[in-house]
Amino acid sequence: MPLYQQCQGCWHQTSHPGVSEASMGSWGEGQRPKPDFRLEWLHVGKWLSPFFVTCAVYFLLWIPEDPPSWLGALVKCLPVLCLALYLRARGSPSLPRAALLCSAVGDACLIWPQAFFYGMAAFASAHLLYLWALGWAPLRPRLLLPVVLVCIPYSVILLLHLPPDLALPFSGYTLVLSLVLWRGLVRGPPASWGALFFTLSDSVLAWHMFVRPLPHGRLVVMTTYYAAQLLLALSAVPRSRHKSP
Numbered sequence: 001m002p003l004y005q006q007c008q009g010c011w012h013q014t015s016h017p018g019v020s021e022a023s024m025g026s027w028g029e030g031q032r033p034k035p036d037f038r039l040e041w042l043h044v045g046k047w048l049s050p051f052f053v054t055c056a057v058y059f060l061l062w063i064p065e066d067p068p069s070w071l072g073a074l075v076k077c078l079p080v081l082c083l084a085l086y087l088r089a090r091g092s093p094s095l096p097r098a099a100l101l102c103s104a105v106g107d108a109c110l111i112w113p114q115a116f117f118y119g120m121a122a123f124a125s126a127h128l129l130y131l132w133a134l135g136w137a138p139l140r141p142r143l144l145l146p147v148v149l150v151c152i153p154y155s156v157i158l159l160l161h162l163p164p165d166l167a168l169p170f171s172g173y174t175l176v177l178s179l180v181l182w183r184g185l186v187r188g189p190p191a192s193w194g195a196l197f198f199t200l201s202d203s204v205l206a207w208h209m210f211v212r213p214l215p216h217g218r219l220v221v222m223t224t225y226y227a228a229q230l231l232l233a234l235s236a237v238p239r240s241r242h243k244s245p
Contacts, residue, residue, distance in 0.1 A: 044234075044237075047086045047089055047090065048082075048086060048230075050082040050085075050086075051079050051082040051083055051086065051230065054075075054078035054079045054082055055079045055226050057075060057078070058075050058076060058078070058079065058222070059219075059222070061075060064218045064222075068111045068112045068113075069111075072111055073107070073108040073111045074108075076107045076108070076111065077104040077107045077108055079226055079229070080100050080103050080104045080107060080226075080229055081100070081101075081104050083100050083229055083230065083233040084097050084100040084101055084104070086233065087100070087233055087236060087237065090237045090238065091238055092233075092236045092237055092238060093133060093236060095129050095130075095132055095133035095236075096129070096130065096133050096232065096233060096235075096236035098129050099125075099126040099127075099129035099130045099133070099232075100126070100229065100233065102122050102123070102125040102126035102129060103122070103123060103126045103229065105119075105122040106119045106120070106121075106122035106123040106126065107119075109122060117166075117169065120169055120170075120173055121169075123173070123202075124172065124173050124176055127173075127176045127177055127179075127180045128176060130180050130232060131176065131179055131180050131183060133236065134180070134183035134184060134186075134187055134191065135183070135187075136183070138186065139186075140186045143182055143185045143186055144182045147178050147181050147182045147185070148178070151174060151177075151178045151181075151199075154203060155170075155171070155174045157211070158170070158206050158207070158210060158211065159171070161210045161211045162210055170206075177198070177199060177202060178199075180195050180198070180199075181195045181196065181198075181199045183195070184196070184232075187235065190231040190232075190234050190235050191231070191232060191235035193231045194227075194228045194229070194230075194231030194232035194233075194234075194235060195228070195232070196228075197224045197225070197227045197228035197231065198224075198225070198228035198229075198232070200224045200228075201220075201221050201222075201224040201225040201228060204217060204220050204221050204224070205217075205221045208221065
């Protein structure tokens, strides 16, 4: 089986330990158990509560205003690490979990300005893992056109303001991020919203750092970043089927 088909299957895998293929047949032709959305959302809320709590701690302490420290790096990484634990608890595939761990490394590196290149490399690795998990089927090349029309002009503008030693790494990173956006749009919600928020977060960060500081730029970057990671994580959770009473 081609690798992208394996990844596609693991990204939106639908399973439940109490529902086998044989029992599914008892529902009749064209029938499926109706999900209990209240039970599902209660379960999701229980496991995501550490993520929301750690996000609140980060914004209350507002780490970007503090001098770089290992404590600041830990507080910044905690929400993403909580999402990785959430995916593990829900039996999600390993690729999105690995992407979250690479993102946590990137978060820690970006606390220190001198480690910016390493942070970019960690996030590029995370995007490659997300890209691998999202898969390549269906292809839908028409959705690539709006991505190209937006990303290329924006990237050209940023390249004019980048230090020469960052031009090549930035171009490679932009290419990978653009592919993730394309594949996220193909996959549909919530992956599409996750990819859009991630692109917005990185775009605002790059403009804020290299072109012109934006009002509340760091707040926009981190809000959209955590939202992006949450939505991409939710995309990777196996959806349970619960038989109606």
